[in-house]
Amino acid sequence: MTAWSDTRARGRRLTRRWSKRWREAPGGVRILGALAFYLFLAIVIPSAPVARIMAPQSGWANVLSEEIGIYVLMAIGLNVVVGQAGMLDLGYVAFFAVGGYSMALLATRHHFGFWLILPLGIAIAALAGLALGAPTLRLRGDYLAIVTLGFGLIISQAAINFHFTGGAQGVSAIPHPPSIGHISWLTYGVINFKPYWYLVLAGIFLAVWVVRRLESSRVGRAWTAIREDEDAAELMGVPTYKFRLWAFAIGAAVGGAGGVLFAAQANHIDPTIFSYNVSILVLAAVVLGGSGNLAGVILGGFMVAWLPERFRGFDKYRVLVFGVALVVTMIFRPEGLLPSRRRRAELEDTDLAGGGLGEALLPAELEALDMEPES
Amino acid sequence: MTAAPGTSTMDSAVLASGLLVLDAVTIRFGGVIAISELDLRVQEGQIFGLIGPNGAGKTSCFNVITGVYRPTSGQVGFAGQAIVGLKPHSITQRGLARTFQNIRLFPEMSALENVMVGADAQHRTGIPGAILGFPRHRREQREGEALARELLEFVGVTRVNDEAARNLPYGSQRRLEIARALATQPKLLLLDEPAAGMNPAEKNDLARLIGDIRTRGVTVLLIEHDMGLVMAICDRIAVLDFGRKIAEGLPAEVRRSQEVIEAYLGRADADGQDDS
Numbered sequence: 001m002t003a004w005s006d007t008r009a010r011g012r013r014l015t016r017r018w019s020k021r022w023r024e025a026p027g028g029v030r031i032l033g034a035l036a037f038y039l040f041l042a043i044v045i046p047s048a049p050v051a052r053i054m055a056p057q058s059g060w061a062n063v064l065s066e067e068i069g070i071y072v073l074m075a076i077g078l079n080v081v082v083g084q085a086g087m088l089d090l091g092y093v094a095f096f097a098v099g100g101y102s103m104a105l106l107a108t109r110h111h112f113g114f115w116l117i118l119p120l121g122i123a124i125a126a127l128a129g130l131a132l133g134a135p136t137l138r139l140r141g142d143y144l145a146i147v148t149l150g151f152g153l154i155i156s157q158a159a160i161n162f163h164f165t166g167g168a169q170g171v172s173a174i175p176h177p178p179s180i181g182h183i184s185w186l187t188y189g190v191i192n193f194k195p196y197w198y199l200v201l202a203g204i205f206l207a208v209w210v211v212r213r214l215e216s217s218r219v220g221r222a223w224t225a226i227r228e229d230e231d232a233a234e235l236m237g238v239p240t241y242k243f244r245l246w247a248f249a250i251g252a253a254v255g256g257a258g259g260v261l262f263a264a265q266a267n268h269i270d271p272t273i274f275s276y277n278v279s280i281l282v283l284a285a286v287v288l289g290g291s292g293n294l295a296g297v298i299l300g301g302f303m304v305a306w307l308p309e310r311f312r313g314f315d316k317y318r319v320l321v322f323g324v325a326l327v328v329t330m331i332f333r334p335e336g337l338l339p340s341r342r343r344r345a346e347l348e349d350t351d352l353a354g355g356g357l358g359e360a361l362l363p364a365e366l367e368a369l370d371m372e373p374e375s
Numbered sequence: 376m377t378a379a380p381g382t383s384t385m386d387s388a389v390l391a392s393g394l395l396v397l398d399a400v401t402i403r404f405g406g407v408i409a410i411s412e413l414d415l416r417v418q419e420g421q422i423f424g425l426i427g428p429n430g431a432g433k434t435s436c437f438n439v440i441t442g443v444y445r446p447t448s449g450q451v452g453f454a455g456q457a458i459v460g461l462k463p464h465s466i467t468q469r470g471l472a473r474t475f476q477n478i479r480l481f482p483e484m485s486a487l488e489n490v491m492v493g494a495d496a497q498h499r500t501g502i503p504g505a506i507l508g509f510p511r512h513r514r515e516q517r518e519g520e521a522l523a524r525e526l527l528e529f530v531g532v533t534r535v536n537d538e539a540a541r542n543l544p545y546g547s548q549r550r551l552e553i554a555r556a557l558a559t560q561p562k563l564l565l566l567d568e569p570a571a572g573m574n575p576a577e578k579n580d581l582a583r584l585i586g587d588i589r590t591r592g593v594t595v596l597l598i599e600h601d602m603g604l605v606m607a608i609c610d611r612i613a614v615l616d617f618g619r620k621i622a623e624g625l626p627a628e629v630r631r632s633q634e635v636i637e638a639y640l641g642r643a644d645a646d647g648q649d650d651s
Contacts, residue, residue, distance in 0.1 A: 210506050217505035217512065218495045218519075225481050225492045232479040235441055237467035237496025237559050246502055341483075 038205055042198050057312040061193035066265055068305040069200030070258045074278075075285040075301030076207045076294065077254025082283065083292035083340075084220065085247035086227030087137070088145040091152025092282050094132070095252040097159065097274035098125045099259020104171035104269050105164070114177035118260050125256020126249045133248035137241060140230070152279045159271040170270025177264050188265070196265045203261055207254050208294060214250070215294075223247055281305075288329055290336025299337055385450045385457040393452075394419045394594055395440065395471075395563055400449035402435055402618075409435040411618045413449070417563065422585060422595045424609035424626075426602075428638065431615040433598045434476055437565050440596075441473050442466045454562060468496050470562035474552040474569060476598075482541035486532060486551055489540050490523035493558030519558075526554040530584060546577050553584070563594045570601045582608050606630065614638070 022030065044050065051060030074096060081089045102121035106112040112120070136147045159165045177199070179187035188195050214220050222243045225233035234240045263269050281304050289300020307325055311318040329337070389398050393416035402409040410432045417423045425433050438444045440451055442463040451459050458466050472493070481489050498519060504512040527536060530550040535543060540551060549569055556564055566585070570578050578601060585595055585608055599605045605612065606626045613623040616638040622629050629635055 213506045213508070214502070218498050218500050218515065219502060219505050221484075221488060221492050221495060224484055224488075228481040228483060229479055231443075232475070232481065233492070234463045235443070235467060235473060236493050236555060237464050237472075238492065239462070239464045250502070 034205065034209075038201065042201055046194050046197050054306070055309050055312075058309055059193065061197055063306070063309050065193050065196035065200050066262065067309065068302055069197060069204065070262050071282065071285060071305035072298050072301035073200065073204050073207060073258045073261070074255055074282045075289065075297040075304075076204065076211060077251045077258065078282050079251075079286050079291065079294070079297040080211060080214075080223075080247050080254070081251035082286050083297065084215070084223040084227065085244055086223075087244060087247065088141070089148045089248070089251070089279075090145050090283065091148035091150070091155070091279055092251070092255055093152050093274050093276065093278040094155040095125045095128060095255030096259040096262070096278060097155050098128045098252075099256030099261075100263040100269050100274065101159065101165055101171070101259070102256070103260040103263035104166075104174045107175050107264075108171055108173060114175070114264055118257070121260035122253045122256045125259065126253040128256075129249040129252025130245065132252075133245045137244045137248060152276055156271040156274045156276070159274060166270075168271060170268060170273075172268045174263055174267055174269065176267075190267065193265070196261075200261050203257055204298075207257070208298075210250075211294060219243065219246065284326060288326065288336060290339040293336070293338050293340035296336050296338035296340065303337075385452050389450075390452040390455050390457065393417055394454060395596065396450075396452035397436075397440070398450040398452070400436075400439060400446045400451060402432075402439055402444055403447045408618050410439070410446075410615075413615075413618070413620055415613060415620070417594060417596055419562075419594055420589065420592075421610045422589055422597060422608055424605045424612040425596060425598045425615065426600070426605055426612060427615035430617075432618040433615055434567060435618075436615070437473060437567055437598065440466075440565065441471065464496070467559050467561075470560065471565070472496075472556035472559045472561035472563075473565035474549075474556050474567055476567040476571070478545075478548050478552055480540040480548060480552060480555070483539050485537050486527060486540055486543065486547075487520070487523050487536040489551060490526055490554050490558045491519050493555040494519035494522050494560075496559040522558055523554075526557050527551075529557070529587070530554040531580070545572060549573070549581075550584070553588075557588070557591075557593070561593055563596060564588060566595060566597045566599075568598055568600060570599055570604050578604055 022033070025033070046061045046064055054060055055063050074092065077095075078089065078092050081087050081092075099121045102124050103114075103117050106117045106120065107114070132148075132151060136144060139147060159170075160168045165171070176188040176190075179195075185192070186195050186198075188199075222233065222238045222240075225236070225238055226240050226243060230240055262273075266273075282301070285300035285304045286297050287300070288303060289298065290296025304326075308318055308322050311321045311325075314321050333339075385396075385398065389396060395415070395417040397413050397415035400413045400415075401411055413432075413436065415436075425436065427433055435444065439446050440453075442458065442461055442465075446459060450457055453466070453469065453471055456469070458469070458471075461469075481492065484492070495515075498515040500509070500512040500515055503509070524536070527533065530553050532543070532547045532550050532554065535547070540548065543551060549572075553564075553566070553569065569585075570581055573581060582604055585597070589595055597605070597609065609626055611624065612626055612629045614621050614629060614632075614635050621638055622632040622635045624632075
């Protein structure tokens with residue numbers, strides 16, 4: 001027990017020392033380091049030996065680029081909203097759908113190229129975030145959750161009923177991104193999925209960079225302040241509404257990027273893909289991994305996408321096994337697999353206050369209810 | 376609401392009559408009148424005391440000044456502008472900062488970060504600037520941190536810059552709140568019972584700190600129950616009782632007012648030693 005906690009403490013010290021060294025390294029070193037890490041992940045992760053361990057029953061590269069990569073990306077986006085700004089968004093799939101349909105419709109109907117649609121789709125999703133957020137972000141907590149829940153439920157119904165989205169049949173024959181310089185390992189087709197993984201991984205790296213820059217700035221401080229005490233933040237000069245709206249729009253933009261990247265490799269999309277489950281799974285990824293901590297939510301996104309694939313051997317019980325795995329994880333690590341220091345303390349705080357209050361007030365409250373009739 | 380939204384018209388002579396001007400401010404919550412026809416003028420450079428028994432409407436008064444409540448009728452002017460209807464953050468950015476009766480720091484942020492949030496009130500960096508590291512972003516980040524360190528030193532919270540605010544001792548948390556408010560670079564600082572829960576030595580330090588704040592060029596409006604502290608440091612005092620102003624004047628005048636003694640000091644007989 002002590003040996004284990006010793007190891008953990010040593011591990012934490014080591015992480016802290018290296019993350020400090022990383023932060024203080026000159027810009028060039030950090031760019032080279034990030035590039036090396038990217039190449040490592042791009043080459044090693046989809047390789048055959050890793051595939052045999054990770055996904056013996058399915059196409060690993062395909063799972064990586066179409067499921068795991070997309071969920072990781074969306075977990076990073078939703079974490080801005082939930083983990084950093086502290087708003088519960090239960091309809092995140094909406095922005096994934098906006099991105100997906102942007103890719104599908106602009107490519108098949110208007111013959112735009114992938115590299116043009118990518119920024120366009122991100123911008124459209126961000127605008128959708130602003131449009132949805134502007135009226136709803138005046139609400140807080142439960143009310144905001146219910147409004148976003150409604151929007152997440154509506155979106156797939158809307159996609160079925162609208163004519164221009166192709167109705168229930170969806171959109172087929174979505175073109176793949178153009179191959180880069182006619183190099184075989186950068187040709188986007190239906191046989192080799194590794195090029196998509198390179199692309200999605202690059203998207204993840206970019207999103208991580210953006211989010212980290214924001215975290216350490218005035219914007220990130222404002223988000224944390226809003227999460228911890230919104231009224232105090234407003235009174236200390238933080239335009240809370242504006243920053244909540246920004247968080248919502250940035251989360252939406254990342255979700256939209258996920259949608260574009262997904263549709264570009266899926267060839268076909270229809271409303272069933274954008275079901276309500278996606279919102280819940282991405283939220284589960286954020287909470288499971290460690291809300292507020294970037295490394296945590298990346299791990300969370302990986303888990304919720306990978307576990308169902310890994311459990312394919314359980315056949316029809318695989319979703320059940322997946323559910324049990326989620327429940328067990330939350331029992332043993334309620335603050336997430338890799339919690340942020342800050343978030344862990346906030347959770348402990350709530351537990352303490354809730355428990356103490358319940359014990360202290362319950363008998364008195366019951367007494368009051370018995371003794372005093374409604375006046 | 377008798378005052379229609381957007382009617383921030385205030386007579387310019389009234390506006391110019393003080394740094395902070397409350398003109399016939401009334402706040403009603405349903406049938407309860409929290410503040411009734413309150414007139415108040417705080418002049419630049421003053422330390423102004425606002426006293427009164429519990430429930431007299433002092434904190435409601437702070438809330439209407441900082442934009443948390445909108446007055447049912449009446450006007451509030453600050454630095455020559457009518458501020459009723461402005462959002463609290465916008466009022467803070469104009470130079471009006473406050474602390475809270477029950478401490479409301481950002482508990483899991485470090486002491487330094489808490490103060491930097493205050494400093495950000497005067498910063499303009501947006502999302503693109505923060506992502507791409509524009510020069511203004513880097514300058515603001517540097518200046519904000521320098522100001523925060525200086526202010527922590529100034530209020531006497533030292534060597535705990537990286538400690539989470541919730542882990543600081545109570546007295547330091549009160550001081551940290553003052554540092555955070557000062558970081559917004561206010562013209563007027565509202566302190567809501569800053570001495571609550573402090574021992575005599577800490578109260579002395581606080582009195583000195585409030586004097587130093589005035590020396591920095593910040594006007595102070597103070598709610599406080601500790602009569603010794605109020606009488607010692609305030610230039611002028613107003614007394615509220617049941618939402619009405621029952622007296623205003625120099626400390627010595629207020630102390631002699633019969634109405635005040637009945638409403639407030641009379642009840643404080645039990646701990647009369649405070650009144651030294």
